[in-house]
Amino acid sequence: MIYLGEIPKEILDKHWEYFENSIGYKKIEEYKNQNILPSKQRALFRIISNHELLKKIIIGKPSEIRELIDQYNEVVINKGIIISNEVFSFYKDFIVTGGWNSIWLKINREAWLSHKKNIKARMIYLDKRFSSMEMLYGLGKNDRLNIGVLKSRFNNINNNISSNLESWNDLLKSIFDYSKFIEINDNWNAYKYTTDLGITVCPYCNRNYIHTLETDSGRTRAELDHFYPKSLYPFLSISIYNLIPSCHICNSNLKGSKNFFEEQHMHPFENLNQSKITFKLHYTDLKIETVIPNTNQFEIDFDFSPSLKNSEMTMINNSLKTFKTKELYNNHKDIAQELIYKAYYYNRTKIEELQSILGDNSGIDENFIERIVYGNYIHENNFGKRPLAKFTGEIISNLEN
Structure with a gap:
């Protein structure tokens, strides 16, 4: 990997001006006053509307982006703004232990160790472990707690979370609109960005050219890798330090959607190592x-x-x-x-x-x-x-x- 240096101020200014004049910027005001949204989400849009915070999101440096991700994970996910704390705690257990089958085996073993061969005591123990889930999903106390029921419960949790996150992400994507940024009909877009940066070789591999070319009969540019994936962090979809000009091999074939926040990698715009x-x-x-x-x-x-x-x-x-x-x-x-x-x-x-x-x-x-x-x-x-x-x-x- 090669160090690209800091992005020049004139490029940062163009990028911020582009966002400030965008439809997405205007939607923040709309969403923070939209009564059909949950009150916690409206409150979050009021926080996002802060000018300094927005500038960090759009043109903040890599260290500032990591701070934003930490805050997002803590406030939006863990504090139950999108997913209730109760559901999310089960979901984390679900992921960490490797799925519903692993959870069943783990809890069933705990029940056996606690109550040996007392089948009735084992079932009471299991019922207690899942009582809040029964309330959440309307499962009666007399339902047989077997692997099929357990699988159904965790499928419900997964669907609940996916649905909530998808609707929330759609709101953020409409504000930080990457699809609009890569269009070619604006004064500032992905082509102008890669042209002004002047980076001609992929910084990840230093093996492949990534020139930008625009003509009447065709155009090409570097792929823009979202260093921190926009599928997980949609508010970083057009953050300039999150858009790494790169070749197809590095971006699509090798990196894909890997989460570089959870598994930290060298950042081309950060001269650390x-x-x-x-x-x-x-x-x-x-x-x-x-x-x-x-x-x-x-x-x-x-x-x-x-x-x-x-x-x-x-x-x-x-x-x-x-x-x-x-x-x-x-x-x-x-x-x-x-x-x-x-x-x-x-x-x-x-x-x-x-x-x-x-x-x-x-x-x-x-x-x-x-x-x-x-x-x-x-x-x-x-x-x-x-x-x-x-x-x-x-x-x-x-x-x-």
């Missing part, structure tokens, strides 16, 4: 008899800075795993082999000899070394300009050392 992990060659065969090893005699691997914190290592490892970085880059061993060749035959000493022979006007400078000898950018501030630049620069640096 990208420079603390570098590519290296790991030689698997110690009996290399030639200057240039065969591709089966080494692997592409990584060096990790000893200054990395445990939390940073977790993010790095999650990112490497999700985007299959090691596996994919080991398809480029022929390029690494070529870099070894160039580093050997065009080392610094030989470049300096050429300079002394041909003179200062020969054009043999750092740019010559990068573009002609190595065929890529090799300095960190240029890694985002061309595919495999980070890989090339770090492999060359290790070879020179």
